[in-house]
Amino acid sequence: MNRTGTIHQIRGWRAALAMTIFVAVSFxxxxxPDTPGGIQFTRTLRLPIEIPLLALALLLLPRRMAIGVAVLSTTVVFCLLFLKIGDLAVLSAFQRRFNPYLDLKMIFDGWNLLSGSLGALTAAVSIGGAVASLAALVLAFSWACIRITNLSDQVRRTAVAVFALLLVAGVVLQTANVRAGSDPVAQLRVSDYLGERLALVARSVADIRAFEAELHEEAGYPAGAPSFERIKGRDLILVFxxxxxxSAIEDPRYSPMIGPRLEGVELQLSEAGFASASGWTRSPTVxxxxxxxxxxxxxxxxTDSQARYDRLMTSDRPSLNRMFRDAGWRTVAIMPAITMDWPEAAYYGYDEILAAKDLGYRGKPFNWVTMPDQYTLSAFESLARSPARDAGVPVMAEIALISSHAPWTPIPRLVDWSSVGDGSTFDGQAESGDPPAVVWADQDRVRRHYIATIDYALETLGSYISHFGRDAVFVILGDHQPAALITGPDASRSVPIHIVSRDRALVDSFKADGFSIGMTPSPQAPEPSMDRMRDVxxxxxxxxQTE
Structure with missing residues (x-):
């Protein structure tokens, strides 16, 4: 074969490769799919009419204009892939669509969760592989588009004929499907999808503006500074x-464990002189x-988005913590999950913040979880509550219990309170069980681990209150439902909320707000949104008075 023939053959192979990459990547x-439920082979057997339209534009337009189309189409392909990957991830985790306006700020938090569940190396390899794959697809598509604009006349004519036939077939099929009312075999979908994403961003911008107005309207105390006379002189302990x-209470997979646990805690508290009432409240997140x-x-x-939260943190809207501080309580935050600077704390108005490094834990971490809940409560008692009691000042504490945070392994166990010490007694527990990668390879096992950690948290709270509760008032609630992997799709966004106190009249008063006496909420109880619970x-x- 002569040199000219070899060159033609190479060009032919390049043209074929470019066409193959163009069709494969664009298809x-x-x-x-942009939803987890859409991952079905039959749903991919459709002709996107955008493909022949784009191919004809690259083939028929003057080369300078075609290059512009190639650049634009590469951008669109990148956006499609990026947004759909985001949709699949966010829908799987948070049961809502990916919102680039709100969610890009949470990439670091996503890394923390993934690395804590799978390990830093596995998470880095997974993310690196995904990024490299996306970059490779986009670069390959860009090369293919540019190459298509420079085909030989003979190849161009053949390609134009093929794509023109595909375009005609697609239009005919789409028209027939519309008339028949059946699922489309061919369709124009890209513009609708991207339009929906732009509309979502526009709605988010409008939502933040509305929230700004709400913040201005609600600045200052809504009806004068509350004095909290009903619980004057008593500690108020708010536990998330x-x-x-x-789902932990009502899902048939979990109720056989949590139902008896709540009954046992209720009996334990009753024997210690405490009354309890329980209800539901709808969380802004999942x-x-x-x-x-x-x-x-x-x-x-x-506050159902990061943008709303960020704006709230810079507002003058008084937090419940600040209200208690102004009424004479010493406000304390017990935050075992906080391992870095926490500038948002300034909004809440705490007198004291005990983050992970301040709690004095000398034991080993439970993977992502810095310390078990029992140690957190023990440290709160010794570092914050006892000193305030010695000073004759009531405490308003906000406590985050995190043993039931993913990856839910290893599972902590309750020990005698006198042996908690500096936390080193938990080292054996922290080193027990399988690593997250092993546990998460089996969905049923993940669920068993999840509910075991919830059971531990409730057992620990019951034990703490019965041992150390004294005359304190406790408000205990979940922060949110776990991921759909645990609850299944379309689960309620409600979480339990419990009121515990030796003041039975106070506890009984919550019945007017839909609470049921005891530690198990009624299935028929209302689900007011969590923002309404502050007024309650x-x-x-x-x-x-509430409205």
């Missing part, structure tokens, strides 16, 4: 239990972003 970008959702729940309850404003607490503790 993948267009047909890739990680991933403690309604599967993560616990701070949104904290911000919602404590501010009394619906202010009212019942003597600071005003």
């Amino acid at each position: 993948f970008a267009c047909a890739m 239990v990680e991933s403690y959702g309604r 599967a993560g972003l616990s701070w949104l729940a904290h911000g919602t309850l404590l501010s009394g404003l619906w 607490l202010i009212s019942r503790f003597g600071g005003g």
Whole structure:
């Protein structure tokens, strides 16, 4: 073969390769599902009409214009792949669509969760592989588009004929499907999908503007500074239990463990002289972003996005913590999951913050979980509550219990309170069980581990209150439901909320707000949103009336 023939052959192979890459990548970008339920082979057997349209533009337009189309189409393909990957991840984790306006700030938090569940190396390899694959697809598609604009006349004519036939077939099939009312075999979908994403961003921008107006309207105390006379002189201990959702109580997979546990805790508390009432409240988040729940309850404003939360943190809206501080309580935050600077704490108005490094834990971590809940409560008692009691000052404490945070391994066990010490007694527990990668390879096992950690958290709380509760008032609630892997799709966003106190009249007063006496909420009880619960607490503790 002469040199000219070899060159023609190479060009032919390049043209064939470019066409193959162009069709494969564009088809993948267009047909890739954007919901976990859409991952079905039959749903990919459709002709995206955008493919022949784009191919004809690259083949027929003057080369300079075609290059512009190639650049634009590469950008669109990147956006499609990026947004759909985001949709699949966020829908799987948080049961909502990916919102680039709100969610890009959470990449670091996603890394923390993934590395804590799978290990830093596995997480880095997974993310690196995904990024490299996406970059390779986009670069290959860009090369293919540019190459198509420079085909020989003979190859160009053949390609134009093929794609023109595909375009005609696609239009005919789409028209026939529309008339028949059946699922489309061919369709134009890209513009609708990207339009929906732009509309979502526009709605988010409008939502933040509306939230700004709400913040201005709600600045300052809504109806004068509450004095909380009903619980004057008593500690108020607000406890958020990680991933403690309604499913833990009502899902048939979990109720056989949690039902008896709640009954046992109720009996234990009753024997120690405590009464309890329980209800539901709807969380602004699911599967993560616990701070949104904290911000919602404590501010009394619906904070269901990172953008809303960020704006709340810079506002003058008084938090429930600040209200208690102004009424004479010493406000304390017990945050075992906080391992870095926490500038948002300034909004809440704490007198003291005990983050992970301040709690004095000398034991080994339980993977992502820095310390078990029993140690957290023991440290709170010795470092914050006892000194305040010695000074004759009541404490308003906000405590985050995190043993029930993913990856849910190893599972802690309750020990005698006198042996908690500096936490080194938990080292054997921290080194027990399988690593997250092994546990998470079996979905049923993940679920068993999840509910075991919820059971541990409730057992620990019951034991702590019966041993150290004294005359304190406890408000215990979940921050959010766990991920759909645990609850299944379309689960309620409600979480349990419990009121525990030796003041039976105070506990009984919550019945007017839909609470049931005892530690198990009624299945028929209302599910008010978590922002409304602040008004309920202010009212019942003597600071005003709810609407």
